[in-house]
Amino acid sequence: MTPPRKLSLKQKYGAYTRGLDWDPTYQKADDIFPFAKYEGIKIHDWDAWEDPFKLTMDAYWKFQAEKERKLYAVIDSMAQNNGQLGITDARYLNAVKLFIQGVTPLEYQAHRHFAHLARHLPGAGLRVAAQMQSIDELRHCQTQIHTISHYNKYFDGIHDFTHMHDRLWYLSVPKSFFDDATSAGPFEFMTAISFAFEYVLTNLLFVPFMSGAAYNGDMATVTFGFSAQSDESRHMTLGLEAVRFLLEQDEANVPIVQGWIDKWFWRGYRLLSLVGMMMDYMLPKKVMSWGEAWETYYEQAGGALFADLARYGIREPKYADVAKAEKGHMTHQAWGIFYNYTHAAGMHTWDIDEAHMAWLREKYPDTFAQHYEPRYRKWREQAEEGKRFYNDGLPQLCQVCQIPMAFTEVGDPNTISFRVSEHGGDKFHTCSDGCKDIFDHEPEKYAQAWLPVHQIFQGNCGGATLPEVLDWYHINQGADNMDYAGSPEEAQWNRWMEGRRPVVPVAAE
Amino acid sequence: MATASLHPGYTGPVRDRVENFNGAQLVYVHWEEHLNFCSAITLPLPPQTPFAALTGEILPSLYAVDPEWAEVDCLRPAGCWTAPTGRPIRPCRWPIRASATSR
Numbered sequence: 001m002t003p004p005r006k007l008s009l010k011q012k013y014g015a016y017t018r019g020l021d022w023d024p025t026y027q028k029a030d031d032i033f034p035f036a037k038y039e040g041i042k043i044h045d046w047d048a049w050e051d052p053f054k055l056t057m058d059a060y061w062k063f064q065a066e067k068e069r070k071l072y073a074v075i076d077s078m079a080q081n082n083g084q085l086g087i088t089d090a091r092y093l094n095a096v097k098l099f100i101q102g103v104t105p106l107e108y109q110a111h112r113h114f115a116h117l118a119r120h121l122p123g124a125g126l127r128v129a130a131q132m133q134s135i136d137e138l139r140h141c142q143t144q145i146h147t148i149s150h151y152n153k154y155f156d157g158i159h160d161f162t163h164m165h166d167r168l169w170y171l172s173v174p175k176s177f178f179d180d181a182t183s184a185g186p187f188e189f190m191t192a193i194s195f196a197f198e199y200v201l202t203n204l205l206f207v208p209f210m211s212g213a214a215y216n217g218d219m220a221t222v223t224f225g226f227s228a229q230s231d232e233s234r235h236m237t238l239g240l241e242a243v244r245f246l247l248e249q250d251e252a253n254v255p256i257v258q259g260w261i262d263k264w265f266w267r268g269y270r271l272l273s274l275v276g277m278m279m280d281y282m283l284p285k286k287v288m289s290w291g292e293a294w295e296t297y298y299e300q301a302g303g304a305l306f307a308d309l310a311r312y313g314i315r316e317p318k319y320a321d322v323a324k325a326e327k328g329h330m331t332h333q334a335w336g337i338f339y340n341y342t343h344a345a346g347m348h349t350w351d352i353d354e355a356h357m358a359w360l361r362e363k364y365p366d367t368f369a370q371h372y373e374p375r376y377r378k379w380r381e382q383a384e385e386g387k388r389f390y391n392d393g394l395p396q397l398c399q400v401c402q403i404p405m406a407f408t409e410v411g412d413p414n415t416i417s418f419r420v421s422e423h424g425g426d427k428f429h430t431c432s433d434g435c436k437d438i439f440d441h442e443p444e445k446y447a448q449a450w451l452p453v454h455q456i457f458q459g460n461c462g463g464a465t466l467p468e469v470l471d472w473y474h475i476n477q478g479a480d481n482m483d484y485a486g487s488p489e490e491a492q493w494n495r496w497m498e499g500r501r502p503v504v505p506v507a508a509e
Numbered sequence: 510m511a512t513a514s515l516h517p518g519y520t521g522p523v524r525d526r527v528e529n530f531n532g533a534q535l536v537y538v539h540w541e542e543h544l545n546f547c548s549a550i551t552l553p554l555p556p557q558t559p560f561a562a563l564t565g566e567i568l569p570s571l572y573a574v575d576p577e578w579a580e581v582d583c584l585r586p587a588g589c590w591t592a593p594t595g596r597p598i599r600p601c602r603w604p605i606r607a608s609a610t611s612r
Contacts, residue, residue, distance in 0.1 A: 039513050185513060336547040375545050382574075393550030393571040396537045404548035405539070414542050416549060424523065429537065442512040448521040457553040458529045 016056040021124035039185035042250035046123030074223040089284040090493035105165040111137035157480040169452035194239030196264035203297040247312040265317030266434035270401040277334035289363035328367035340391035348484035398431035
């Protein structure tokens with residue numbers, strides 16, 4: 001008897017994807033896949049989908065297990081060797097706090113929604129790709145929690161991140177971003193998350209966080225970054241191939257996909273203001289400025305991508321020019337929000353010292369010294385008089401991105417940009433033309449927004465006073481929130497560092 | 510345009526209806542050119558709040574930490590209050606932007 005012939009990669013891929021599919025006989029396909037058509041996307045041939053990686057489940061488990069072994073070896077060694085002492089400065093940890101509060105729960109949401117796509121996409125090839133991505137996302141969520149749990153033993157603001165994610169004002173920004181995507185149809189979700197976020201903008205999230213971790217001695221985060229990186233490249237390819245597939249299937253898909261690209265570019269860009277702020281303000285040792293990262297990863301890489309997609313009739317996202325024009329302002333305005341409201345945040349902000357100011361002047365020669373440095377000096381004066389400034393007025397929020405109304409008009413950095421729409425007899429306020437367009441396109445969706453400030457005023461957040469609301473947020477008051485100066489975390493860090501080595505000043509390179 | 514939905518004509522609950530605010534009405538205020546106050550603020554006010562209470566008590570309690578607030582005259586006759594539409598409404602030294610919504 002001859003041994004069974006070994007299958008080629010292509011045959012094996014076919015057997016593990018289309019080979020597992022069948023044509024329904026006693027149920028209508030439309031009933032089995034109820035989400036497939038309502039967005040108006042037309043697919044004529046699901047078999048035209050080709051997974052560029054041709055990854056099958058058996059190979060998938062092998063790869064992932066190998067990566068897990070390496071990652072957990074590093075996490076163990078970090079725990080055994082007091083790895084928390086190797087970071088540049090305790091202020092660095094605030095970037096990690098923002099990551100676990102804001103990003104890790106999105107990994108879990110992505111896991112859930114890719115599982116949904118793995119059930120509901122009519123094509124077997126895409127379903128299998130979505131299934132693997134679903135497992136990836138769950139793994140990323142777990143490995144991030146396991147990695148960062150080491151810091152939770154020593155630092156504040158990490159202890160109840162899932163609870164905070166659902167309630168805190170600044171975390172409603174990433175949460176509502178993802179809720180918007182998961183409440184859309186399967187094709188919009190893929191364009192939003194797999195293409196606009198993971199393909200077009202992901203380098204602006206992952207590269208700064210992982211390089212930032214490496215520069216600042218956080219080896220555990222670097223390792224989970226590496227462990228996730230090979231998955232991310234698969235996700236990016238899925239995003240690009242999925243969009244190409246939609247565009248190739250029917251010409252009528254082009255304007256729909258273009259609309260989603262416009263929307264999700266803008267939503268992703270607004271979300272990245274948190275990341276940009278982290279890059280420019282929260283890393284004691286800087287990797288690159290937000291402005292430089294935007295030029296490298298969006299203007300150059302994105303420019304090439306959209307030049308390539310032009311043959312399908314796709315153009316650059318609407319308002320990409322606004323993002324370009326704002327790149328010298330966005331992160332400073334975002335830091336201003338957090339400085340104003342650190343008393344209500346699960347992390348710290350601080351005075352910008354002279355070395356850091358010099359770095360910002362060098363990276364933002366056209367904007368920083370003129371518009372932002374005077375503001376920081378005024379805040380420093382107030383702090384030195386013992387009156388550290390905290391804004392006692394709750395911010396007005398954008399109905400769409402949910403960020404406080406802090407971003408200014410293009411070309412006029414002294415004037416906040418306000419937009420208003422009317423719907424059903426009510427007025428709705430947005431922060432930009434980008435967010436207003438999104439609202440005006442689907443007002444029924446965004447009129448339902450859970451805006452943290454309005455929820456406080458409706459009495460749904462634990463009470464009418466700030467301490468009551470902070471209790472409801474599960475913020476450990478006096479430790480998780482307020483300025484870094486005078487925090488228990490600062491006192492602890494200085495104790496640790498006494499006699500070890502000098503504290504690294506922020507921005508010293 | 511309608512939201513793309515499985516059930517055509519879909520609408521959802523508007524979370525910020527005026528009746529959800531326990532009798533208060535939201536007023537958004539921003540002191541222009543003073544971006545040390547990073548963003549516009551939200552004030553839930555009883556509809557019968559007199560303008561003088563807004564300018565004389567509420568806004569000073571929030572803005573007076575800035576010494577320049579002392580120079581603001583919210584009641585000066587030639588106007589610097591502007592609505593989001595750009596329509597001037599009431600005076601003061603720096604433009605203050607206010608918008609009452611029906612929500």
